[in-house]
Amino acid sequence: MTAPATGPGGPGGPVDRTAKYGAAEGDGLVRCDACPVLCRIKPGRAGACGRYANEAGALVRTDPLVLSERAAQEGRAMVPFAPEAEDWDGRVVRGAETFVTGIGSGTTYPDYKPAPFIVGSTFEGVDTVTVVTEGIFSYCGVKVKIDTDRHLGPERAVITADGEPVGHVTTAEYGSQMLSIGGVRHLTGGGKREGRVTCDTLLALCNREPVELAIDGGSHVVVRAGAAPVVDGEPEARMRVGCGSATIGMFARQWLGHVDEVVVVDDHITGVLTEHQAGRCLDMPPAGIRVRGRRSTPGRYFRVAEPGSGWGGTDVTDPLTILERVDPETAWPGLRLLMVSTTGQDALYCVLDEALRPVPAEMPAPVAAVVDRIGENCEPALCSVLFMAGAGGSLRAGVTENPVRLTRSVKDKLTRVTMGGAPTYVWPGGGIMVMVDVERLPAHAFGHVPTPALVAPIEFTMAAEAYRALGGHADHVVRLDDLMGEVGGAARREAWHGDNPWPLTPLRRGAGADGGGEAS
Amino acid sequence: MTAAVETVRGAGAQAALLPDGRLHLQEGPIDLVIGAEGAGEAVRRAYTSAARRFGGLLAGLVGELPGLRAWLGDTPPIFADPVAGRMLAATWPHRARGLSPMAAVAGAVADAVLAATMEEPGLAKAWVNDGGDIAFHLTPGTTMRVALVPDPAVARAVGTVAVDAASPVRGVATSGAGGRSFSLGIADSVTVLAGSAAAADAAATLIADAVDVDDPSIARRPARELDPDTDLGDRPVTVSVGPLAPGAIAAALDAGEAVARAMIEEGTIAAACLVLRGEARTIGITPAGAIGNEEREGQGWNRGSASW
Numbered sequence: 034m035t036a037p038a039t040g041p042g043g044p045g046g047p048v049d050r051t052a053k054y055g056a057a058e059g060d061g062l063v064r065c066d067a068c069p070v071l072c073r074i075k076p077g078r079a080g081a082c083g084r085y086a087n088e089a090g091a092l093v094r095t096d097p098l099v100l101s102e103r104a105a106q107e108g109r110a111m112v113p114f115a116p117e118a119e120d121w122d123g124r125v126v127r128g129a130e131t132f133v134t135g136i137g138s139g140t141t142y143p144d145y146k147p148a149p150f151i152v153g154s155t156f157e158g159v160d161t162v163t164v165v166t167e168g169i170f171s172y173c174g175v176k177v178k179i180d181t182d183r184h185l186g187p188e189r190a191v192i193t194a195d196g197e198p199v200g201h202v203t204t205a206e207y208g209s210q211m212l213s214i215g216g217v218r219h220l221t222g223g224g225k226r227e228g229r230v231t232c233d234t235l236l237a238l239c240n241r242e243p244v245e246l247a248i249d250g251g252s253h254v255v256v257r258a259g260a261a262p263v264v265d266g267e268p269e270a271r272m273r274v275g276c277g278s279a280t281i282g283m284f285a286r287q288w289l290g291h292v293d294e295v296v297v298v299d300d301h302i303t304g305v306l307t308e309h310q311a312g313r314c315l316d317m318p319p320a321g322i323r324v325r326g327r328r329s330t331p332g333r334y335f336r337v338a339e340p341g342s343g344w345g346g347t348d349v350t351d352p353l354t355i356l357e358r359v360d361p362e363t364a365w366p367g368l369r370l371l372m373v374s375t376t377g378q379d380a381l382y383c384v385l386d387e388a389l390r391p392v393p394a395e396m397p398a399p400v401a402a403v404v405d406r407i408g409e410n411c412e413p414a415l416c417s418v419l420f421m422a423g424a425g426g427s428l429r430a431g432v433t434e435n436p437v438r439l440t441r442s443v444k445d446k447l448t449r450v451t452m453g454g455a456p457t458y459v460w461p462g463g464g465i466m467v468m469v470d471v472e473r474l475p476a477h478a479f480g481h482v483p484t485p486a487l488v489a490p491i492e493f494t495m496a497a498e499a500y501r502a503l504g505g506h507a508d509h510v511v512r513l514d515d516l517m518g519e520v521g522g523a524a525r526r527e528a529w530h531g532d533n534p535w536p537l538t539p540l541r542r543g544a545g546a547d548g549g550g551e552a553s
Numbered sequence: 554m555t556a557a558v559e560t561v562r563g564a565g566a567q568a569a570l571l572p573d574g575r576l577h578l579q580e581g582p583i584d585l586v587i588g589a590e591g592a593g594e595a596v597r598r599a600y601t602s603a604a605r606r607f608g609g610l611l612a613g614l615v616g617e618l619p620g621l622r623a624w625l626g627d628t629p630p631i632f633a634d635p636v637a638g639r640m641l642a643a644t645w646p647h648r649a650r651g652l653s654p655m656a657a658v659a660g661a662v663a664d665a666v667l668a669a670t671m672e673e674p675g676l677a678k679a680w681v682n683d684g685g686d687i688a689f690h691l692t693p694g695t696t697m698r699v700a701l702v703p704d705p706a707v708a709r710a711v712g713t714v715a716v717d718a719a720s721p722v723r724g725v726a727t728s729g730a731g732g733r734s735f736s737l738g739i740a741d742s743v744t745v746l747a748g749s750a751a752a753a754d755a756a757a758t759l760i761a762d763a764v765d766v767d768d769p770s771i772a773r774r775p776a777r778e779l780d781p782d783t784d785l786g787d788r789p790v791t792v793s794v795g796p797l798a799p800g801a802i803a804a805a806l807d808a809g810e811a812v813a814r815a816m817i818e819e820g821t822i823a824a825a826c827l828v829l830r831g832e833a834r835t836i837g838i839t840p841a842g843a844i845g846n847e848e849r850e851g852q853g854w855n856r857g858s859a860s861w
Contacts, residue, residue, distance in 0.1 A: 062781060068581025068582070068611065069612050069615040070581045070582060070611070070615055070618075071615070072780075072782070073780075073781045073782050075778070075779060075780065075781065078780065080582070081581070082581050082582040083582075195795070196795060196796040224831060225831060226741075226830065
């Protein structure tokens, strides 16, 4: 996988250590002085130890502990990162509140117990404890949501990366196709190379890097969290506003009086206005234009064409080909017909001639306005990636001597689970099974071990009292100030992700979904 | 305790006792995990010797780096540093194959630290694991069992080899395209048993380089483009390997096997196991009682063309 494009020192990027531990040597080459080997490291490469790397000409630690900080007072503006300022001490705001994330907290020797950091701090008068660690997850994967109407491939089709199976196509959801990538069976249950490629794929997806996936019997898709999907080389622009039938329902009234018939072309359901309930309610006369496909209910047609990358996720490039016939008993010369896709990206306006043949004509402004409005109501198409993993026995043992009590504490909403400071959704049922939006974690939050398995930060935050009650390693609690004194200088500091709730905010019993995991 | 803490303390060797009683030594790119068995205070004293030997070891090697990175020619270079000397001794017999003493660096470090522990008289057994290249010390009645993991990406042993004190084998090393060092070949892994970890390291590197075939799915780049100080110069190192036809896999393994057989003939190694895409070849003589294939499971090893 390629080196991430984030510039050093920028918000979300690692701290440039070139001046402290090395020297720039021109051509982007950096010399690392962290040990006597004095590696000269090319951009995008790591030194002999694998601990230091050259990222865009700057020497960075590959796995620094990440501290997230937010302004101490509400409404106080964040000071932008200004590494060039002489007196800048690397902190976003002096006196800022700090949350220690699990990123870089340490997994080199998983034998270490208790968890690498158990941090005590006070927030709003309550003593809180955050147990910070990096979990090694063999049972993990990502669920990918790709906003597209295009047919990416059949459900259950195998998805490959670099020639190896890494997941499968799962359900088609509203305006989106879901993919499941990873999981223990690909990571460790298949071939050796399959496991390695799956691990690389998951790591890249979680670290928001682009990944090319090939779907058996379907498309090639470039997926990058937070970016538009690229399907067979073409970037997707918009999610559809709805299926063809829904589009008819939404805009029927706005078309009334400007057109006599509208066909909304869609891979799932193609809508025909005058046959549709929406057209009938407006007393629109039947237009006698029959489309291909299988009629579901009046004005709603399945399979007017094959799936593809044409109009509305079909393979249609000339929309007139889906017209089966024009009924001479019902249609009339001069009939105004609009054909439009469910994203408004494709539209054709026609008028029937004397022989009832559709003849393309200039689209009147009121009709074009509605076509534009379809586009305006489509949200930008994105890929979203949720990491999903279960916090198993050994990880919990780093928190408490009695691991099941941690599980219960999470279920009872006494303990909040965050990953890199990002809120997680904790699945109901057994175990601590979490899902997190990878876009809400700091940059480069995920790593891997050769098992292969993913390494992800995870933090458990609870009142100090609750920590003692669940049999926590109370002797190992370090005061936040002491920890800052010890590792503060070596840690990477990041501005708090504004959308994430502050993890130290005390939990209230029975706070519902806002407790152990907040899904938002 | 953690990587973050080490960074604050900056350069210098680190020593830590792992919770299971093994010793961890680290400085720069060197990570050693050391285990020992013995009576009374022997283990603790052996660890103390190892830690003492480790101090300054990296600095000594760094002082010789320019010479260690130079390709071996007709005249042996002269090194003052003893670890550099071990590297030269392990690589010199292979000079016609083309390599620098750096091909044996990991194994030589393991041998050097192991030698320090062996000064302890009460020690029954000791081993030094330098990122997978292992040097071990045995006394009569003890056995070193080495689990063979053909692919570092999948922690699954496909068999174990037991080496007893009567065997001349004292080192095992693994090399491959997926490792931390560059490879000229495409092997997933090549594991070698030899008289020392340094000898095994150098041989594994060369055999892994030889497991190769011309195939459009293999991407290569001049080593210098990736690391300006590499001992490989502009030689094309493997960057990635795509899908391979069964014929290509067999051809690449044939090429590696030829080199391994030659080394066994020369007496520089005892045995080798070559793995590429699930296909494995085991090559080696089996001195009675010295190296025996105790357990076999999994696909790869059963398809081997020879037994250990």
